[in-house]
Amino acid sequence: MGRLKTRAGGLVAALAISLLILGLTAAAAIVLTRLERVRTGERLTDEAQAAVLRAADGVRTQLGTLEVQVQNGTSNPRLVAALEARVDQETLRDLLLNEPWWDPFRRAVDGFGLYTDETAAVVTARLPSGFDVHNLLHDARAGHRAASGLVLAKAQVTAVSAAPVALTSRSDWPVLVATRSLDVSTLAGIAERAGASVAITDGRRLLVGATTGPAAGPQDPALSPLRQAIDLPAPGAALYGGAAVAALPLAGGLRILAGSTAKPPAHGALPLPPMVLAILAIGLVLAVGSFFALVRRPSEEPPVELTTASTATMVGRYTLVSRIGLGGMAEIFAAITTGEGNFRRPVVIKRLRPELTGDPNAVAQFCDEANLLAAFRHPNIVAVHDFGRWQNQFFLAEEYVPGRDLGRIVAQSLARDQRALAPEIVAYVAQEVLKGLDYAHHVENDGGRPLGIVHRDVSPENVVVSPSGEVKLLDFGVVKAAEGRVTKTERGVPGRAGGRRHGRPLTARPTAARSQRRIASSAIVSRNPATSPAEAVPSFPWLCDSGMISFEVT
Numbered sequence: 001m002g003r004l005k006t007r008a009g010g011l012v013a014a015l016a017i018s019l020l021i022l023g024l025t026a027a028a029a030i031v032l033t034r035l036e037r038v039r040t041g042e043r044l045t046d047e048a049q050a051a052v053l054r055a056a057d058g059v060r061t062q063l064g065t066l067e068v069q070v071q072n073g074t075s076n077p078r079l080v081a082a083l084e085a086r087v088d089q090e091t092l093r094d095l096l097l098n099e100p101w102w103d104p105f106r107r108a109v110d111g112f113g114l115y116t117d118e119t120a121a122v123v124t125a126r127l128p129s130g131f132d133v134h135n136l137l138h139d140a141r142a143g144h145r146a147a148s149g150l151v152l153a154k155a156q157v158t159a160v161s162a163a164p165v166a167l168t169s170r171s172d173w174p175v176l177v178a179t180r181s182l183d184v185s186t187l188a189g190i191a192e193r194a195g196a197s198v199a200i201t202d203g204r205r206l207l208v209g210a211t212t213g214p215a216a217g218p219q220d221p222a223l224s225p226l227r228q229a230i231d232l233p234a235p236g237a238a239l240y241g242g243a244a245v246a247a248l249p250l251a252g253g254l255r256i257l258a259g260s261t262a263k264p265p266a267h268g269a270l271p272l273p274p275m276v277l278a279i280l281a282i283g284l285v286l287a288v289g290s291f292f293a294l295v296r297r298p299s300e301e302p303p304v305e306l307t308t309a310s311t312a313t314m315v316g317r318y319t320l321v322s323r324i325g326l327g328g329m330a331e332i333f334a335a336i337t338t339g340e341g342n343f344r345r346p347v348v349i350k351r352l353r354p355e356l357t358g359d360p361n362a363v364a365q366f367c368d369e370a371n372l373l374a375a376f377r378h379p380n381i382v383a384v385h386d387f388g389r390w391q392n393q394f395f396l397a398e399e400y401v402p403g404r405d406l407g408r409i410v411a412q413s414l415a416r417d418q419r420a421l422a423p424e425i426v427a428y429v430a431q432e433v434l435k436g437l438d439y440a441h442h443v444e445n446d447g448g449r450p451l452g453i454v455h456r457d458v459s460p461e462n463v464v465v466s467p468s469g470e471v472k473l474l475d476f477g478v479v480k481a482a483e484g485r486v487t488k489t490e491r492g493v494p495g496r497a498g499g500r501r502h503g504r505p506l507t508a509r510p511t512a513a514r515s516q517r518r519i520a521s522s523a524i525v526s527r528n529p530a531t532s533p534a535e536a537v538p539s540f541p542w543l544c545d546s547g548m549i550s551f552e553v554t
Contacts (some may be wrong), residue, residue: 005236009052014290014291014547015291017291018287018290019287021038021283021287021290022283022284024283024465025279025280025283025286025287026283027245028279029283030230032275032279033276036276040262041239041244044239044243045077045244045246045260047194047196047238047260048237048245049237049246050242050247051196051198051246051258051259051260052247052257053193053196053248054193055196055258056250058189059150059256062180063149063159064148066109066148066159066178066179067161067163069105069108069109069144069161069179070109070161070163070176070178070201071146071163071541073105073163073176073178074163074164074165074166074176076101077101078095078097078101078166079100079102079165080166082095083165083170083174083429084167084168084170086170086493089123092114092123093122093237096123096125098117103177103264108181109179110126110158110178110181111127111128112124112125112126112127112167112177112178112179113125113127113176113177114174114193115137115176116139116172117172118134118137118141124385126160127179128153128154128179129154130154130155131151131152131153131158132219136159136160136161136162137149137162140162140163140164140175141164141173141175144166144173145163145164146162147163148160148162149251150182150192150252151252152202152207152254152420153204153254155207155253155466156181156435157181157200157207158179158180158181159179159180160177160178161177162177163175163176164176169215182208183284183296185210186354186460187200187209188210189259191210191212191349192212194258195212196212196260197223197225197226197259198210198226198258199227199249199259200256201226201230201254201255202253202255202511203230203253204225204230205230206226206227207254207380209223209226221298222261223244223259225244225245226257227238229247229257230257232255234247234255235248242261243259243260244260245257245258245259245260246258247426282375283468315333315349315351315390315393315395316333316395316397317337318336318347318395318397319335319336320333320335321333321334327475329351329353329356329362329365329366330350330351330353331351332348332349332351333348333349334346334348334400335348337397346400347399347400348397348398348399348400349395350395351394352393352394352395357392357393363394367387368431370384370489372476374387375397375443376436379470380432380433380436380471380472381439381472381476382398382401382472382473384396384397384399385397401470401473403465403466403470404464404465404468405460405462405464405465406460406461406463406464407459407460407466413511427472428469428471429465432471433458433471433473435471437455437473440455440473441453455475455476460525463473470529511516
């Protein structure tokens with residue numbers, strides 16, 4: 001019965017893990033699909049904005065061409081001569097409507113008129129009814145220059161240009177007006193130039209529109225996004241379904257719209273982006289593989305017994321996970337501390353070795369290290385979070401730095417790349433170490449006097465480097481200070497306290513304090529910012545390849 005329950009529990013766990021993988025895969029696919037849609041929308045918006053600029057330029061070209069034709073008409077010598085001679089209205093009408101010398105102008109425009117003032121027309125031909133050119137006449141007459149614009153007459157968009165006829169015998173210059181309708185065929189040419197569907201609107205209705213294909217009317221389905229955007233503020237752009245529409249203002253209170261639509265997928269194209277399909281395929285393979293891998297575990301495998309924190313080795317409020325080091329005075333453990341709301345924080349526990357708990361000198365030195373390090377606040381020195389005594393065991397709780405000591409990094413570099421670390425990395429690590437040493441040497445006591453702390457065991461094993469490039473000093477247990485220490489180095493025996501040897505001969509000389517201070521200060525003060533290795537902090541991602549500590553309690 002117990003085996004059946006275990007088997008059923010395994011099936012449920014395998015199914016749950018597979019469903020979790022599928023759910024995460026589907027979520028990732030949805031996110032990528034939405035990102036792809038956002039990118040597509042941004043691309044279509046950019047295309048629509050570029051197209052509306054080309055379309056507006058096309059309208060201005062139509063106005064400019066009409067304006068040139070009107071100015072050419074005003075300089076016709078026969079027209080100027082007739083106006084200088086002040087011929088009567090009937091004669092002038094006959095000249096402009098029937099004479100062959102005026103025929104090229106008549107064919108070039110849709111309609112024209114000659115105005116002697118801002119209201120009365122001497123001659124008109126094919127001018128649309130119901131359109132107002134009063135403002136253009138005023139601008140042309142007052143400025144003695146051509147004026148152009150768009151007017152709306154009976155729902156028809158018309159380009160209008162007015163230019164004065166310069167006369168020498170009179171000051172009241174007549175004004176020649178010409179029109180050209182912006183109909184579907186004209187707008188189709190503008191749409192071809194813009195590379196998109198184009199329409200003109202007055203903000204309430206679509207007046208005329210055209211696509212890049214055959215000529216179409218306002219109800220053409222290809223113009224549907226433009227009909228939805230008739231009230232789009234100009235300038236502006238917006239998405240309407242699978243299309244983007246951009247708008248720019250035109251003369252006469254009109255707006256020009258241009259729409260860019262996503263191209264339909266080609267025959268046989270994939271229904272989703274390749275990246276999304278690849279993620280779905282990988283997720284499906286992982287889910288199926290995980291399910292069968294978990295289901296096919298040997299049935300005789302004994303059930304796993306979970307170890308709770310209550311049965312694990314505890315030191316105060318810290319749960320020891322694994323021992324990661326052993327020194328002459330202390331054991332080093334990876335540990336975690338927990339709290340309310342599933343709070344978990346990894347730490348490193350440095351515990352005085354049990355056989356030294358009865359040694360007053362060892363206990364004093366351990367306490368001294370805790371008191372000193374508790375006052376340190378520097379990014380290049382491992383921080384101490386807690387100090388205490390648990391069941392007659394003294395311990396320090398220190399910051400956990402995910403990484404490797406410098407000695408292992410050098411060895412790993414030689415093993416992996418057959419070469420030593422790059423000079424810029426060596427310079428960077430050395431600079432960070434010197435920063436920590438300089439800080440420790442100049443830290444002050446409560447009276448404001450420097451403690452003159454010297455590490456005396458700066459070795460590759462006591463420098464840890466994280467994958468992100470953090471460099472921190474470890475193990476200040478053999479430090480020497482000018483004052484305020486509980487234990488003192490034995491006189492005449494460098495590097496010894498209480499009969500124990502500390503540090504290395506090279507770093508335990510009596511002149512270590514002065515040498516370390518000079519080196520640290522010189523390196524920090526004389527550093528050239530222009531060539532500082534800190535400008536490009538190196539990273540060591542390969543530190544995470546293997547062997548990192550797992551903080552799961554077992």
